Amino acid sequence: xxxxxxxxxxxxxxxxxxxxxxxxxxxxxxxxxxxxxxxxxxxxxxxxxxxxxxxxxxxxxxxxxxxxxxxxxxxxxxxxxxxxxxxxxxxxxxxxxxxxxxxxxxxxxxxxxxxxxxxxxxxxxxxxxxxxxxxxxxxxxxxxxxxxxxxxxxxxxxxxxxxxxxxxxxxxxxxxxxxxxxxxxxxxxxxxxxxxxxxxxxxxxxxxxxxxxxxxxxxxxxxxxxxxxxxxxxxxxxxxxxxxxxxxxxxxxxxxxxxxxxxxxxxxxxxxxxxxxxxxx
Amino acid sequence: xxxxxxxxxxxxxxxxxxxxxxxxxxxxxxxxxxxxxxxxxxxxxxxxxxxxxxxxxxxxxxxxxxxxxxxxxxxxxxxxxxxxxxxxxxxxxxxxxxxxxxxxxxxxxxxxxxxxxxxxxxxxxx
Numbered sequence: 001x002x003x004x005x006x007x008x009x010x011x012x013x014x015x016x017x018x019x020x021x022x023x024x025x026x027x028x029x030x031x032x033x034x035x036x037x038x039x040x041x042x043x044x045x046x047x048x049x050x051x052x053x054x055x056x057x058x059x060x061x062x063x064x065x066x067x068x069x070x071x072x073x074x075x076x077x078x079x080x081x082x083x084x085x086x087x088x089x090x091x092x093x094x095x096x097x098x099x100x101x102x103x104x105x106x107x108x109x110x111x112x113x114x115x116x117x118x119x120x121x122x123x124x125x126x127x128x129x130x131x132x133x134x135x136x137x138x139x140x141x142x143x144x145x146x147x148x149x150x151x152x153x154x155x156x157x158x159x160x161x162x163x164x165x166x167x168x169x170x171x172x173x174x175x176x177x178x179x180x181x182x183x184x185x186x187x188x189x190x191x192x193x194x195x196x197x198x199x200x201x202x203x204x205x206x207x208x209x210x211x212x213x214x215x216x217x218x219x220x221x222x223x224x225x226x227x228x229x230x231x232x233x234x235x236x237x238x239x240x241x242x243x244x245x246x247x248x249x250x251x252x253x254x255x256x257x258x259x260x261x262x263x264x265x266x267x268x269x270x271x272x273x274x275x276x277x278x279x280x281x
Numbered sequence: 282x283x284x285x286x287x288x289x290x291x292x293x294x295x296x297x298x299x300x301x302x303x304x305x306x307x308x309x310x311x312x313x314x315x316x317x318x319x320x321x322x323x324x325x326x327x328x329x330x331x332x333x334x335x336x337x338x339x340x341x342x343x344x345x346x347x348x349x350x351x352x353x354x355x356x357x358x359x360x361x362x363x364x365x366x367x368x369x370x371x372x373x374x375x376x377x378x379x380x381x382x383x384x385x386x387x388x389x390x391x392x393x394x395x396x397x398x399x400x401x402x403x404x405x406x407x
Binding site: 033036038039041042078080081082083084085087090091093094107108109110111112113114115116120124125147154155158159162168172175176184187188189190191192194195198223226228266269270272273275 | 298299300301302303304305306307308309310311312313316317318319320321322323337339340341342343344345346347348350351
């Protein structure tokens with residue numbers, strides 16, 4: 001299992017967002033403002049960007065860097081009166097960040113964050129948080145996030161559940177061929193057993209995945225399952241020189257789970273799961 | 282089967298929009314509310330499909346899947362094609378809620394964006 005210390009890079013992240021409130025007066029948005037400066041993430045100041053990278057919005061603003069100290073923010077101008085959030089916007093946000101991570105560390109921001117002006121990016125975001133951002137970037141240097149997701153193969157997992165639970169098997173036998181309306185209660189009981197067993201198996205299989213990966217990752221964060229058939233859903237922070245090792249571990253596990261769980265891996269990605277989740281709620 | 286999907290600049294990857302949503306709307310740093318400007322449309326982009334809230338519907342769906350399992354096992358003697366069609370049909374019906382909800386969006390999202398790159402200054406050789 002991932003321990004708290006596994007998540008060291010993220011430990012301070014939650015505080016970052018609370019630090020700049022006192023500087024608000026300097027650069028609050030003007031009434032009637034039309035544009036804002038959209039922020040994708042923070043990178044070391046020596047990163048260079050290709051020109052012509054298109055950002056979010058319609059028309060998309062060109063992505064550029066705003067420097068302060070040893071840091072730079074990836075930003076683009078955005079029309080704040082135009083709705084944001086098309087599939088193109090979402091993909092642009094992620095692709096811009098993921099493109100950076102194979103070259104340089106990056107602190108990815110959640111989708112939808114913008115400041116009023118370029119000055120605000122420097123004065124309210126980069127300057128007040130400079131040292132924390134820089135420290136986090138140092139910790140993330142040479143690492144990328146990979147998301148491993150396992151999905152149960154439905155027939156295999158149902159078979160496994162029915163053969164391991166005699167009560168479920170008996171319910172199945174009573175329901176089979178019977179009038180669905182007459183067996184509604186029984187079907188609910190059976191479904192509840194299946195559901196609870198899937199939840200148990202997910203916990204166990206997630207633990208197995210974490211145990212297999214324990215010595216091959218810098219950190220790990222289990223994600224909340226978002227599909228009934230999720231067998232495991234975990235974000236791993238992997239050092240670049242261990243990417244091959246990581247792939248082998250996953251391949252071995254995939255072979256072992258063949259026919260029961262289908263594993264997919266996404267990455268390398270920016271370390272979204274390792275910069276802390278923000279509580280401004 | 283493992284599918285290695287590459288992200289970043291190592292190769293193009295039309296990632297599913299559901300995966301994108303679960304990542305960039307739910308993870309990452311958030312700019313403090315005091316200095317952030319409001320963007321139109323952002324407030325409706327929340328992840329409300331945080332699954333797996335088990336309900337009677339879920340249970341009935343699972344029971345139905347068990348029932349289909351029995352049927353497909355009984356029909357194993359039929360020509361392969363029939364069995365296969367039944368299986369794939371069953372799988373689609375029990376796909377998760379989030380998948381279902383975002384399938385439509387994904388159709389739009391799969392148009393590949395131009396690859397976008399960044400590189401680091403001190404590592405460049407001219």
